Amino acid sequence: MAKLTVNGEEVTLDVPEDTPLLWALRDEMRLTGTKFGCGIAHCGACTVMVDGMPRRSCVTPVGSIDGGFVETIEAMEGPEAEAVQNAWTNIDVPQCGWCQSGQVMSATALLRMNRAPTDEDIDNAMAGNICRCATYVRIRRAIHDAAETLEG
Incomplete structure (x- = not known):
């Protein structure tokens, strides 16, 4: 228990x-x-x-x-989660969607720790998340867009 x-x-x-x-x-x-x-x-x-x-x-x-x-x-709540979810929608990140909850969780965790991640930061934070549809370019772009939203 x-x-x-x-x-x-x-x-x-x-x-x-x-x-x-x-x-x-x-x-x-x-x-x-x-x-x-x-x-x-x-x-x-x-x-x-x-x-x-x-x-x-x-x-x-x-x-x-x-x-x-x-x-x-x-x-998922808070400004980082909202920014990630909005960026995911705006960029049409998901295809099949199976991996997306894990992707969103990892991206949100990254932005909670680092609101201005570099490509290398994103690659390191997201390295353990596999997308069979290979939407990695859109995922990285969405994280950058979410970071820009958080920066104002």
Whole structure:
């Protein structure tokens, strides 16, 4: 059993401590915005924020974050999240959309830490997120546009 705060709500998950956070979110809490991609933390589709940092939920045991704060794509808030979501829409970043929740989570985390990222900063922050549709150029452009929006 683990006690967490998920999207601002305190929850107690009655699951084994080694249950991946991804399955607790999707199966127990019905928060299906976080996607299963590879199951080995290589694709980034399952990215959520744990205590403010991006984390691959497919390999994060619920027991390892007991008492932690989890933010999923369903509750992304704040100026960075809004700027990223608007840029994603304006540039038509998604194609199939499967990886997009993880992409948005990682981009938002980057902009929360660095509001003026270089191409290298973006590439480093997004390196663990795979897009099968290869929208990487649009993703980078959207992050730059979101950063410009935040700069005013």
